[in-house]
Amino acid sequence: MQVSLGDKDRVFILTGAGISAESGIPTFRDAGGLWRNYRIEEVASPVAWRRDPRLVWNFYSMRRRVAAEAKPHAGHVALAELERQLGDRLFLCTQNVDDLHEQAGSQRVVHMHGELFKSRCDSCMKAPFDDRNVYELPNALPRCGCGGKIRPHICWFGEIPFAMDRIALELEQCTVFVAVGTSGVVQPAASFVAACRERARTFYAGPEPPANEAAFDQWFPGKAAEVLPSLFVVA
Numbered sequence: 260m261q262v263s264l265g266d267k268d269r270v271f272i273l274t275g276a277g278i279s280a281e282s283g284i285p286t287f288r289d290a291g292g293l294w295r296n297y298r299i300e301e302v303a304s305p306v307a308w309r310r311d312p313r314l315v316w317n318f319y320s321m322r323r324r325v326a327a328e329a330k331p332h333a334g335h336v337a338l339a340e341l342e343r344q345l346g347d348r349l350f351l352c353t354q355n356v357d358d359l360h361e362q363a364g365s366q367r368v369v370h371m372h373g374e375l376f377k378s379r380c381d382s383c384m385k386a387p388f389d390d391r392n393v394y395e396l397p398n399a400l401p402r403c404g405c406g407g408k409i410r411p412h413i414c415w416f417g418e419i420p421f422a423m424d425r426i427a428l429e430l431e432q433c434t435v436f437v438a439v440g441t442s443g444v445v446q447p448a449a450s451f452v453a454a455c456r457e458r459a460r461t462f463y464a465g466p467e468p469p470a471n472e473a474a475f476d477q478w479f480p481g482k483a484a485e486v487l488p489s490l491f492v493v494a
Contacts, residue, residue, distance in 0.1 A: 260477070262462055263492045264435065270345060271433035272338060273451055274353045274360070277440020277465050278483045282329040282359055288442075294318055304416045308381070312400055312408055319375070319411045320393035322356075326375055327391065331363035334439070334483030337490070339364035344493050350429040352422075354441065354448050356413055371420040371448065373413035382407025420447065430454045436461045437490075439483050443469025464490065 264270065276286035287299050294302060301307055302318040342349050342365055351368050353360060356375040360368045378390040380403035390409075394401055401409035414420050430436075436452055436459045443449050452461050452474040463469055464479040464486045472478060479486050 260479070261492050262435065262437065262460075262490055263494065264345070265494045268348065268434045269429075269432050270341070270349045270435045270437065271429055271451075271455065271459075272341075272349065272351045273436070273438045273441060273448060274338075274351070274355060274483075275439065275441030275445075275448070276355060277442075278334055279329070279355045279357055279359060280440070281332055281334065281482055281484050282357075284326055284329050284355075284357055284359075294321070300416050303413070305418065308410060308415070312410070313396055315411070316394040316400065317396060319413070320395045322375060323391065323393055326357045329357060329359060331359045332484040334485075334487040335359050335363035335365070337487040341491055341493070342366065350433065352426055352429070352448075352451075354445065369422050369425065371414070371422060371426065373411070373421060375411070375413070377412035378409050379412045380405060380407040381410045387412040423447070426451075427454075433459050435459055437464065438462075438469065438475070439464045439487065441465070441469055443471035 280286050302315055308315050338351060351360060351365055353368060353370055354372050356370060356373050358376055376389060376391050377387045379387040383403060383405040403409055430451055433455055436455050438452060441448060449471055452471060456474055461475045462477050462479065463475040464483060466480060466482055468478050479490060
């Protein structure tokens with residue numbers, strides 16, 4: 260089975276941790292959601308940043324090292340090719356903070372949970388900037404020219420995801436919704452399919468069904484690298 264796309268279709272793609280895991284980037288659920296015996300929420304929240312910014316940067320420096328070694332797979336490449344065919348009729352929204360979609364060639368990726376290889380000041384309104392550095396002890400914490408601390412450009416637990424207005428608009432306009440490698444648990448992304456299922460065809464691709472499986476018209480079982488290259492037929 261495949262997903263046929265006509266010349267009037269607008270496609271919303273949502274990708275989650277599963278598609279990056281196939282490239283070797285562990286998910287938050289790996290190792291029971293622990294890092295050095297810390298719960299992930301203890302190192303990925305505004306409270307954690309205020310309490311111990313060095314610990315937070317140690318965690319994200321580790322994540323940068325891991326992500327820097329990862330390479331996109333055939334699933335990422337397939338989505339980049341679909342973008343080339345559909346242009347602005349395709350909206351690619353990812354819950355992932357790595358840059359694997361961009362490495363594969365996708366040009367218009369919306370990272371609702373932020374970008375691992377960007378940083379920003381926690382005090383002033385200076386725009387986020389590209390940053391692949393690691394800030395691990397005993398290095399000093401990075402500082403902005405204004406005196407504020409430089410933090411990862413990540414949406415932490417308790418913060419509002421990025422680009423939600425644009426995401427809501429694209430959900431209203433899409434005629435096809437495809438989720439790839441998402442758990443169907445993390446909000447608000449888990450509710451996206453419910454927001455558009457009355458007017459859009461909805462599909463899920465992944466080795467296991469998501470928690471919100473009932474909201475999808477069809478599940479394509481398998482890894483993204485195996486399923487996505489042959490999933491779409493563009494008229």
